Each structure stands twice: as structure tokens, then as C-alpha cells.
Amino acid sequence: MRDIDQAIDFGFICNEVKDLYCADTLLRGDADCNGVVNASDAAAILRHLVQLGQLTEQGKLNAKVTRPVDAPVSAADAAKILRFLVQLEKSLEP
Numbered sequence: 643m644r645d646i647d648q649a650i651d652f653g654f655i656c657n658e659v660k661d662l663y664c665a666d667t668l669l670r671g672d673a674d675c676n677g678v679v680n681a682s683d684a685a686a687i688l689r690h691l692v693q694l695g696q697l698t699e700q701g702k703l704n705a706k707v708t709r710p711v712d713a714p715v716s717a718a719d720a721a722k723i724l725r726f727l728v729q730l731e732k733s734l735e736p
């Protein structure tokens with residue numbers, strides 16, 4: 643029982659750390675706010691667009707890699723992230 647409680651506490655702490663990281667760190671492309679940019683971020687954007695998932699407010703800011711930056715996150719953002727990952731884009735700056 644104690645191990646389960648510790649595991650739950652650890653999960654809680656991880657979420658707290660993740661929230662703190664995500665709260666004030668802009669990392670272009672990191673839609674899921676885990677500190678790295680990979681294909682999962684494009685997937686998170688697409689899931690957000692079809693309402694199978696939600697991006698945090700920081701996640702939306704991180705996800706916005708195309709212009710205009712004040713437009714909602716779109717599939718173009720996901721596409722640019724994927725193009726960046728295969729080096730068809732030089733940066734994730736909008």
C-alpha cells in the first residue's frame with residue numbers, strides 16, 4: 643500500500659514539475675510541454691484540433707510556429723514541426 647502511495651505522490655510531483663516547466667518556458671514547437679520537440683508535438687496539435695486532446699495555454703504558445711502568430715494553432719503548425727524534424731525547415735520561428 644505504501645508503494646502505491648509513493649508512486650501516486652511521485653506522479654503528482656512529476657505533474658507539478660511539468661506544470662512549472664510549462665508555465666514560463668517558451669520552446670517553439672513543444673506543444674505538449676515536455677521539454678523536447680518531436681513528432682509527438684505535431685500529434686498533440688492534431689489531436690487538439692479534432693478535440694481528442696487539449697493543449698495548455700503555454701502549449702498553444704509553443705505550438706504556434708507559423709504566421710500570423712495571433713491566429714489559432716492549425717494543422718500548418720503541425721506540418722511545420724514535422725518538416726523541421728526532417729530538416730525541410732531551418733527553424734521553428736514563425
Ligand SMILES: [Ca+2]
Nearest residue numbers: 672674676678
Ligand atoms: Ca514536446
